[in-house]
Amino acid sequence: QITLKESGPTLVKPTQTLTLTCTFSGFSLSTTGVGVGWIRQPPGKALEWLALIYWDDDKRYRPSLKSRLTITKDTSKNQVVLTMTNMDPVDTATYYCAHRNTGSYAFDIWGQGTMVTVSS
């Protein structure tokens, strides 16, 4: 059974760096084809994809945020970490990590999400 859980601060100040950790179980990020993505959702708004890391350490970023995002993996700890620099109130959102299915390429399992508020 695949599970994912996001963790990190609930409140960050403007200009600070956000670090979120996705801890997962039920799969290995060293298995060919596997990926983990980050998606966020501002309150009352639509989903927005941020980043994706693959088993071979290939990384993809949302172009408009690429300069602020870094995604890394720690296969031994079954974790994926997303950092976002220079946080702004518009970055207030629920941040989700999700498992990318190797067959369908869809995000088939999602974490419960973690709400991050950016405020001074």
Next chain:
Amino acid sequence: DIVMTQSPDSLAVSLGERATINCKSSQSVLYSSNNKNDLTWYQQKPGQPPKLLIYWASTRESGVPDRFSGSGSGTDFTLTISSLQAEDVAVYYCQQYYSSPLTFGGGTKVEIK
């Protein structure tokens, strides 16, 4: 970027009636090498993460009731709920994974009339 446009923004349907949600991509998401459309549908209920319903535009995820169906190809797609149940009240999103950046539609809110 591929822009995903959903319509309508919201709809109210009577219990047992059909609900139809449309999704249009700004360019084709048909992957020619396998003739599959890289298009998914998610359901999101309040306070919950999205749940995968449909992938490859028309393949139902395991465990999803067969009243949910997806259709379409290229740039035009439809999610149909054949007989709306109370538990289907949610926001539905389409998403393309044909190319990066992955993009979602704006969502369609389905309510009971």
